[in-house]
Every structure is written in structure tokens, then in C-alpha cells.
Amino acid sequence: MGVYLLRRLFQSVLVMLAMSVIVFVGVFAIGDPVEILISPDADQMERERAIKALGLDLPLWMQYLSFLGNALRGDLGRSFVFNEPALKLILERMPATLELAFGAMFIALLIGLPLGLYAGLKPNSTGAKAVMAGSILGFSLPTFWVGLMLIMVFAVQLGWLPSTGRGTTVEILGMRWSFLSWDGLRHIAMPALNLALFKISLVIRLTRAGVRETMLMDYVKFARAKGLSPARVTYVHVFKNILIPVVTVVGLELGSTIAFSVVTESVFAWPGMGKLIIDSINVLDRPVIVAYLMIIVLMFITINLLVDLAYSALDPRVRLENK
Amino acid sequence: MSTTTANPAPAAAKAPRVETPFRRFVSEFCESKLALGGLIVFAFIALIAILAPLLAPQNPYDLAQLDIMDGRLPPGSEAGAGFTYWLGTDDQGRDMLSGIMYGLRISLMVGAGSAIIACAVGVTLGLVAAYGGGRTDTLIMRLVDLQLSFPSILAALMILAFLGKGIMNVVLALVIVEWAYYARTIRGTALVERRREYIEAAHCLALPTHRVIFRHLLPNCLPPLIVVATMQVARAIALEATLSYLGLGVPITEPSLGLLISNGYEYMLSGKYWISFYPGIALLVTIVSINLVGDQLRDVLNPRLKK
Amino acid sequence: MAQTISATAGAPTLEVRNLQTHFFTRAGVVKAVDGVSFTVGRGKVLGLVGESGSGKTVTGFSILGLVDAPGRIVGGEILFHGQNLAKLKEEEMRRLRGNRIAMIFQDPMMTLNPVLRVDTQMIETVLAHEKVSKETARQRARDTLGMVGIPSPDERLKSYPHQFSGGMRQRVAIAIALLHRPELIVADEPTTALDVTIQAQILAEVQKLCSQTGTAMIWVTHDLSVVAGLADDIAVMYAGRVVERGAVAEVLDKPLHPYTAGLIGSVPSRNKRGEPLRQIPGMTPSLLSLPPGCAFRTRCPRAAEACLQEPPLGEILPGRETRCFRPYLPAGEAAA
Numbered sequence: 001m002g003v004y005l006l007r008r009l010f011q012s013v014l015v016m017l018a019m020s021v022i023v024f025v026g027v028f029a030i031g032d033p034v035e036i037l038i039s040p041d042a043d044q045m046e047r048e049r050a051i052k053a054l055g056l057d058l059p060l061w062m063q064y065l066s067f068l069g070n071a072l073r074g075d076l077g078r079s080f081v082f083n084e085p086a087l088k089l090i091l092e093r094m095p096a097t098l099e100l101a102f103g104a105m106f107i108a109l110l111i112g113l114p115l116g117l118y119a120g121l122k123p124n125s126t127g128a129k130a131v132m133a134g135s136i137l138g139f140s141l142p143t144f145w146v147g148l149m150l151i152m153v154f155a156v157q158l159g160w161l162p163s164t165g166r167g168t169t170v171e172i173l174g175m176r177w178s179f180l181s182w183d184g185l186r187h188i189a190m191p192a193l194n195l196a197l198f199k200i201s202l203v204i205r206l207t208r209a210g211v212r213e214t215m216l217m218d219y220v221k222f223a224r225a226k227g228l229s230p231a232r233v234t235y236v237h238v239f240k241n242i243l244i245p246v247v248t249v250v251g252l253e254l255g256s257t258i259a260f261s262v263v264t265e266s267v268f269a270w271p272g273m274g275k276l277i278i279d280s281i282n283v284l285d286r287p288v289i290v291a292y293l294m295i296i297v298l299m300f301i302t303i304n305l306l307v308d309l310a311y312s313a314l315d316p317r318v319r320l321e322n323k
Numbered sequence: 324m325s326t327t328t329a330n331p332a333p334a335a336a337k338a339p340r341v342e343t344p345f346r347r348f349v350s351e352f353c354e355s356k357l358a359l360g361g362l363i364v365f366a367f368i369a370l371i372a373i374l375a376p377l378l379a380p381q382n383p384y385d386l387a388q389l390d391i392m393d394g395r396l397p398p399g400s401e402a403g404a405g406f407t408y409w410l411g412t413d414d415q416g417r418d419m420l421s422g423i424m425y426g427l428r429i430s431l432m433v434g435a436g437s438a439i440i441a442c443a444v445g446v447t448l449g450l451v452a453a454y455g456g457g458r459t460d461t462l463i464m465r466l467v468d469l470q471l472s473f474p475s476i477l478a479a480l481m482i483l484a485f486l487g488k489g490i491m492n493v494v495l496a497l498v499i500v501e502w503a504y505y506a507r508t509i510r511g512t513a514l515v516e517r518r519r520e521y522i523e524a525a526h527c528l529a530l531p532t533h534r535v536i537f538r539h540l541l542p543n544c545l546p547p548l549i550v551v552a553t554m555q556v557a558r559a560i561a562l563e564a565t566l567s568y569l570g571l572g573v574p575i576t577e578p579s580l581g582l583l584i585s586n587g588y589e590y591m592l593s594g595k596y597w598i599s600f601y602p603g604i605a606l607l608v609t610i611v612s613i614n615l616v617g618d619q620l621r622d623v624l625n626p627r628l629k630k
Numbered sequence: 631m632a633q634t635i636s637a638t639a640g641a642p643t644l645e646v647r648n649l650q651t652h653f654f655t656r657a658g659v660v661k662a663v664d665g666v667s668f669t670v671g672r673g674k675v676l677g678l679v680g681e682s683g684s685g686k687t688v689t690g691f692s693i694l695g696l697v698d699a700p701g702r703i704v705g706g707e708i709l710f711h712g713q714n715l716a717k718l719k720e721e722e723m724r725r726l727r728g729n730r731i732a733m734i735f736q737d738p739m740m741t742l743n744p745v746l747r748v749d750t751q752m753i754e755t756v757l758a759h760e761k762v763s764k765e766t767a768r769q770r771a772r773d774t775l776g777m778v779g780i781p782s783p784d785e786r787l788k789s790y791p792h793q794f795s796g797g798m799r800q801r802v803a804i805a806i807a808l809l810h811r812p813e814l815i816v817a818d819e820p821t822t823a824l825d826v827t828i829q830a831q832i833l834a835e836v837q838k839l840c841s842q843t844g845t846a847m848i849w850v851t852h853d854l855s856v857v858a859g860l861a862d863d864i865a866v867m868y869a870g871r872v873v874e875r876g877a878v879a880e881v882l883d884k885p886l887h888p889y890t891a892g893l894i895g896s897v898p899s900r901n902k903r904g905e906p907l908r909q910i911p912g913m914t915p916s917l918l919s920l921p922p923g924c925a926f927r928t929r930c931p932r933a934a935e936a937c938l939q940e941p942p943l944g945e946i947l948p949g950r951e952t953r954c955f956r957p958y959l960p961a962g963e964a965a966a
Contacts, residue, residue: 018469026482026485140561140607145584148599149603222733222742222803225727225735226727226728226754227728227758227759241744256476260474281483281571
């Protein structure tokens with residue numbers, strides 16, 4: 001296990017380095033670095049001083065090394081708009097995004113697993129066919145439009161739920177969370193459901209395919225031959241087997257959920273880092289863009305690593321191979 | 324099952340119709356009424372998009388034709404120019420129906436255009452990986468893995484953040500997001516197909532490699548490719564709409580569906596739903612119809628599901 | 631169990647009468663089992679023999695009520711101590727399964743759930759039928775594992791199936807089948823996937839256990855040599871029907887049905903060295919389109935006009951039944 005962990009960590013560092021090169025080349029080489037790093041309002045004197053100070057007269061590889069060195073010290077530049085360190089801006093908004101993403105994953109499992117199980121156990125029933133048709137819809141509907149429709153129905157027409165913001169938050173561990181207050185829950189309900197929509201379809205399909213495949217396995221028939229109750233066969237023998245691939249995929253999807261929260265946050269004016277990045281792209285606040293990309297890549301790599309570890313913890317066969 | 328050269332099918336005893344693989348494919352496809360409906364709807368949408376300049380009551384991109392005084396009129400209002408705004412107008416006084424027709428044009432063009440380019444890039448790289456093997460294969464497939472592990476929206480955001488807004492940049496972003504799906508698909512199929520006898524036979528005839536690849540191998544790799552391409556067009560359309568909604572896509576003067584929806588957002592809260600609602604419906608119907616077709620294609624073209 | 635012992639010694643544990651299990655597929659009705667009859671007595675082993683696709687496995691599943699859609703039992707009776715299992719409700723059937731009737735499957739690599747520990751899979755079987763504490767159930771599981779020859783059962787209980795070899799897994803499966811000391815075990819080719827030496831060990835142990843506990847057993851197999859060594863009676867199946875049944879020694883020695891004769895002739899060891907191997911010409915017919923009359927007619931060396939009619943299963947000699955108009959009678963031409 002130790003060797004395995006080390007090897008995976010090493011791979012992760014390599015990917016991180018590769019991504020930093022891509023972001024560096026993308027932002028610093030393709031675009032005009034002067035425009036990117038220096039506020040457009042700066043005058044000529046300021047510009048030249050900044051070019052010197054930023055080392056933009058140095059060869060590219062040296063610039064990359066200094067970028068990397070700064071990044072390692074947690075310095076990813078200052079936002080032009082907020083005049084604050086970009087990293088700090090992003091970290092401040094991260095809890096809101098994480099809360100939204102986890103909420104969405106929770107909803108996706110809560111709705112997707114039972115529906116997928118039902119569709120897999122009774123594949124020819126009308127209900128199952130409706131569920132599957134619904135899942136095509138879930139894949140097809142553009143997230144932002146569904147978000148707008150949710151607002152139109154639940155906020156504008158019915159007036160049940162607020163359309164924007166986080167609502168009342170409760171502070172724990174120095175971070176503010178919405179899900180701990182009733183008002184906060186009312187605020188997070190719609191955005192989380194909106195973000196979950198695509199994942200619900202995914203979970204339904206995965207679960208259904210898994211159930212149908214597992215039901216054909218000899219060990220399910222053997223479990224029935226042992227005289228186990230249908231509930232035990234379904235919820236222990238079938239369910240535990242499909243849970244492994246579903247949990248793996250859902251875990252891996254956490255990264256993409258965080259990425260796609262960009263859209264949902266824009267629709268519901270949810271003050272997370274996704275909203276920040278869109279605003280930053282629109283006003284060309286490039287240090288924030290760079291910081292966001294680096295942070296999200298880091299999150300991605302961490303999530304992949306954690307999912308790998310969780311997977312080996314869940315599946316006894318994988319666990320053995322790694323010993 | 325996937326030969327493109329029409330097999331001389333065993334002479335059908337009763338029916339004069341000879342069952343070619345293509346005919347069988349058509350009849351199997353039509354088994355799903357839903358998919359057939361999807362195909363018809365999509366054909367209709369494509370026709371509207373192509374003929375938009377002839378059908379639309381107004382050119383929504385010609386600012387001279389827009390009357391700001393007609394802004395935000397509800398559906399069914401009369402226009403000063405003598406026609407009816409069946410779906411209302413947006414804040415610029417743009418006829419929504421015309422806007423949607425032209426918007427569909429952009430959406431379909433971006434979707435199909437990016438799909439074609441991504442397909443060309445992906446197929447080439449996938450075939451190179453499958454035929455080159457060794458390091459080339461490893462390098463290309465690592466790139467594919469990296470690309471696929473990255474959510475499409477993030478990759479697109481990154482590219483637009485580097486290159487700036489604009490329709491060509493959107494297409495480029497979509498190509499970079501999508502090529503990996505084609506490459507993975509074609510490589511997988513090609514690796515299986517190249518071990519088949521007919522490829523061996525073609526090699527034994529000492530045909531030049533490019534001829535073997537493009538005339539013999541590629542046609543037999545088409546079925547899974549068609550499925551991926553269909554799904555990717557739908558994805559591309561959705562992604563373009565999303566990017567335009569976020570304000571990163573097409574220019575404001577020539578709105579696509581996503582931008583039309585985005586423009587209507589602020590008015591929706593005051594009950595003027597039509598500015599966002601109808602373009603959304605058009606987008607939805609387009610994507611769902613393509614996905615229905617794609618879903619059925621996957622079932623029909625997947626030999627593993629054959630009973 | 632008390633009621634097991636009180637069962638009258640004379641009555642058979644299981645009597646199957648003209649069982650019919652059909653599968654209603656899109657392509658047509660597949661008559662997987664279409665006229666199967668046999669009896670198994672207490673402590674006896676019945677060898678159910680046939681080629682793959684002859685319906686032996688479906689027969690086994692029918693007895694346990696495990697036939698899945700689109701298949702279902704459409705006719706005949708499965709009398710277990712006189713009670714017709716084909717008419718039982720699912721819940722009543724469930725209470726019998728794994729309790730008084732157990733089944734062992736063909737492939738030990740596939741029968742144990744890969745993500746559940748062996749103890750979980752054994753204890754749940756005990757608890758499905760008896761209200762005992764988990765500790766008692768574990769005790770029972772451990773004892774049964776010991777009984778089937780698994781060393782250090784305490785340790786093994788905490789393992790996952792993939793940590794066992796194929797032979798060990800099949801022993802675990804057998805132990806699970808034996809947990810409730812069933813009156814009937816249906817064993818579906820349980821040794822086919824195993825090495826020959828392991829197969830011999832398991833056969834010997836199963837035989838011992840059956841005679842000790844008085845368990846009746848149906849041993850489904852295509853391997854005549856296994857049947858010869860293990861079974862008391864034999865029922866030969868062809869295309870969903872029993873074509874011959876009787877005591878194992880007599881049937882193997884003097885087969886009545888041409889198919890049985892062909893099957894015996896195909897066993898390599900029965901041929902003399904240097905002689906070409908015997909074989910049954912042709913292929914097993916598709917169950918979707920069986921020829922009318924005797925299903926074996928097209929491959930039969932003795933087929934005649936009469937065989938265009940469906941032959942009944944009849945007692946031709948004392949204790950010997952066959953489904954054939956022109957059987958090899960001992961007085962006539964010698965069998966093979």
C-alpha cells in the first residue's frame with residue numbers, strides 16, 4: 001500500500017507540473033503577458049517598471065521557473081479588480097462552491113440510486129421506461145436553461161424559494177455554510193438540484209446497467225438458492241456490488257461537478273469560485289483566472305487520488321492486489 | 324455485420340426485396356418510434372436553420388430593421404413593419420421567432436463544424452495510435468486520458484480565457500474538448516478490426532498502407548464513430564449555448580440561442596418569460612432529438628446488444 | 631430436523647412427473663424441459679446426464695423454483711415429500727430453498743459474492759431460515775466448513791472468496807448447501823470446473839456426507855464416469871426429455887436407448903487403443919425447431935418409420951424405462 005501510494009503521489013505531482021506548464025504557456029505566452037499581468041490602467045512608466053519587476057524580459061523557461069517558485073509559495077498574483085491576492089479570493093469562495101457541489105452529489109445519489117435500482121429490477125415496466133426517457137432528458141437539458149426555468153417556476157410564479165444568493169449562513173471552522181440554517185437550505189435547494197440534474201441521469205444509468213448485469217451473475221442466483229429474502233438479495237448482494245462502480249464514478253464526477261458549478265453559480269448568483277471565474281474572464285482579471293485554474297487542477301488531482309484510495313478500500317479484490 | 328460493400332444476400336425466397344445491411348439498418352432504426360420522431364424533428368429543425376433567411380420575417384442581425392420601440396413585446400403583438408411577433412420581442416425589439424431561426428443556424432453550424440473538425444483530428448490521431456503502436460500510441464492515449472479526465476466546460480473556459488471570446492475560438496475550444504472521444508473510439512475499433520482476416524488479406528495483396536487504412540479499415544470502423552459523432556454534436560450545441568450564456572461565446576450583435584436566453588434572464592424575473600423561454604425550447608428540442616437518434620443508433624449499431 | 635427423520639422411509643424424497651419448463655422468447659417458445667420424470671430416494675444419488683443444452687440445468691432450477699422470465703414451469707409436478715413444488719407460492723418456496731432443498735452451482739469462481747466475506751455469506755444463510763443468534767450461526771458455519779475439509783475454518787471465515795482456490799470455493803459452496811442439513815441437494819456439475827484430483831476428493835466427501843445424513847442428491851453432469859462412480863440411479867436427457875432411466879450399473883452396462891449407447895460409446899476410455907473414437911453423428915437440434923416425433927431420430931442409427939411418432943417413456947424391462955420404439959434389447963443385437 002505504501003509503495004502504491006507513493007507511486008500515485010508521484011504521478012499526481014507530474015500531472016500537476018504538466019498542467020502548470022499548460023496554464024503558463026496559455027496565459028503567459030499565447031496572450032500578451034504585459035496585458036495579462038499589468039492593470040490596463042497603468043501608464044508607460046509603471047508598465048516598464050512592472051515588466052522589469054515581473055522579469056518579463058527574461059527567457060521563457062526562467063519566467064516559468066519563477067512563476068513556479070511563486071506558485072509554490074502560494075503567490076499566484078494579485079487581482080486587478082479586488083486588489084487582493086488571487087489565491088485568497090478563491091479560497092474565500094471555495095466553501096460555497098464545495099457546499100453546492102456536495103449538495104448536488106448528495107441529491108444525485110438520493111434520487112438516482114433508487115430510480116436506477118427500480119429501472120434495473122423491472123426493466124420492462126412502464127415506470128422504468130419513463131425513468132430512462134427522463135434520464136435522456138436529464139442528459140439533454142442544458143443546465144443553465146433548467147436553472148432559469150426553476151427560477152421562473154419556483155421563485156417567480158410560485159414564490160416558494162429565493163432565486164439568488166446563499167441566504168443565512170452559519171460559521172463553523174471559520175467558514176460559512178448555508179446548509180445549517182433553514183433559510184440557507186431554502187437558498188441551496190434549487191442550485192443544488194440544478195447542478196445535480198446531469199448527475200442524476202448518470203447515476204440512474206450506471207445503477208440500472210449495474211443491476212441488470214449483476215442480476216445475471218451466478219452469485220445472485222446462488223443467493224436466491226440459499227433461500228435469502230428478495231430484499232436481502234437486492235440490497236446486500238446486488239446493491240453492494242453495484243455500489244462500487246457507482247461510488248467510483250460519482251467520486252470522479254465531483255471534480256466535474258465543481259467545474260460545472262460555474263454555470264449554476266452564474267444562474268443563481270451563488271457566490272462561489274465559479275461565479276468569480278466567469279466575472280474575472282469577463283473583465284480580464286487574469287491573475288484570478290490563473291489562480292482558479294491551478295487550484296481546480298490541484299483539486300482534480302486530489303479527488304482522483306482519493307477516489308482511487310476509496311475504491312481500493314471498497315473492493316476487496318483491488319485491495320489484495322495492492323498489498 | 325459491418326461490411327459496407329453490399330453483400331449479395333442469400334436470394335430471398337418470397338420478397339423481391341434483397342436485404343442489404345443498409346436496409347436492415349434502416350428497418351432496425353425505425354423500430355423505435357421515438358428515434359424516428361427525433362430524426363424527423365431534427366430534419367425539420369435543420370431545414371428551418373438552412374432556410375432561415377427566406378423564412379424569417381426579419382433579419383435579426385440587421386440593426387436597421389430592429390425598432391427599439393418594439394422592445395419586450397409579448398407574443399402575438401403586431402409589428403410596425405406589418406407582421407406579427409408570434410413569439411414576442413426581446414429588449415432590442417428583435418423578433419424572437421426570427422432570432423431563434425438565426426440562432427439555430429449558429430448553433431447547428433458551430434455544433435456540426437466543430438464535430439467535423441474534431442472528428443478529422445481525432446480519427447487521424449486515433450488511427451496513428453492504433454497503427455503506430457508503441458510510444459506513439461502511449462503518448463497519444465495519455466493525452467486522450469488527460470483530456471477526458473478534464474470536464475469539458477473547464478477545458479473550454481481555459482481556452483477561451485487564453486484566446487479571448489469569439490465564435491472561432493468557441494469552435495476551437497469545442498474541437499479541443501471533443502477530439503479525444505473520437506480518437507479513443509477509433510483506436511479501440513481499429514485495434515480490433517486490424518486483426519481481422521480482410522485486413523490481413525489486404526496487406527498480403529501488398530496494398531499501400533494508406534489504402535488499407537482508408538479504403539478497408541476506416542469504413543469498417545464507421546458504426547461506432549457515427550454514434551459518437553451524433554452524441555458529440557448534441558454536446559457541442561449544448562456547450563456552445565452554455566458558453567454563450569456565460570457571455571464567452573458569440574458576439575452580442577449576432578446572438579445564438581444561448582445568448583438570447585441569457586439576454587432574457589433579467590426580464591424573466593418581472594414575468595416577461597418569452598425572451599428566455601422560447602429559445603430554450605428550441606435548444607431543448609434540438610438536443611433531445613439528436614440524442615434520441617444517437618441512443619437508437621447506439622443500440623442498432625452495437626453488435627454486443629444483438630439478440 | 632425432526633420432520634426429516636419422521637418422513638416415511640419408503641416414499642421417495644423427490645418425484646418429478648412429466649415436468650415441462652418453457653421459455654417464451656421473442657424468437658419462439660423454447661421447450662428447454664419438455665417431459666422429465668424421475669425419482670430420488672432418501673440417501674440416494676441420481677445422476678442426471680445429458681449434453682449441454684439438453685435441459686438438465688433448467689430441470690435443476692425448476693426444482694428450486696429459480697426459473698427466471700421469460701421461462702416458467704408450464705406442466706408436470708415436482709413432488710417433494712408429496713408436496714407439489716410447482717404450485718408453491720414464492721415465499722413458501724423461499725423457505726424451502728437453502729433449507730430443505732439446497733443447490734450447488736457449476737462454477738465455484740462465480741457462485742460466491744466477491745464483495746462479501748465468507749462468514750457473511752454463510753451466516754445470512756443460517757439466519758434466513760432459523761431464528762438463532764449471530765454467534766450460534768457463526769458456530770454452525772465454522773463447524774460446517776470443518777466438515778467439508780477446510781483447514782483452520784475460523785481464519786477462513788474472515789476471508790473473501792477471491793482468497794480461496796477454485797476447489798476451496800466449491801467446498802465453501804458445498805458447506806453453505808449443507809448448513810441446514812437439507813433433505814435434497816441439486817448439484818449442477820459442481821466438479822466440472824475443477825482439477826481431476828480435487829474432483830475426486832470432493833466426490834468422495836459428498837458421497838460420504840450423503841450416506842451419513844440421508845440426503846437425497848441430484849447430480850447433474852455430462853460426465854458418465856462421474857455418474858458411474860457416484861450415482862445409484864441415472865436419468866439420461868436429450869433435447870429436454872428424459873430418454874432413459876434406471877439403476878446406474880444396468881444402464882451403463884446395457885443401455886436401451888440408442889442415444890445412451892452413443893453417449894457411452896463416446897467416452898474415450900471405452901474404446902480400445904488405436905480404434906477410432908466413436909461419436910454420435912450430427913448436432914444437438916435447436917430447441918426452437920425440434921423435428922416431430924422422436925427428437926433423436928435424425929441422428930439415430932436405428933431410426934425407422936415408427937419414430938416419426940413421439941415415443942412415450944415406458945418400462946420396457948423391470949426397473950428400466952426408455953423413450954424409444956426400437957431400443958437395444960439385451961436379447962437382440964448386443965449394445966455397442
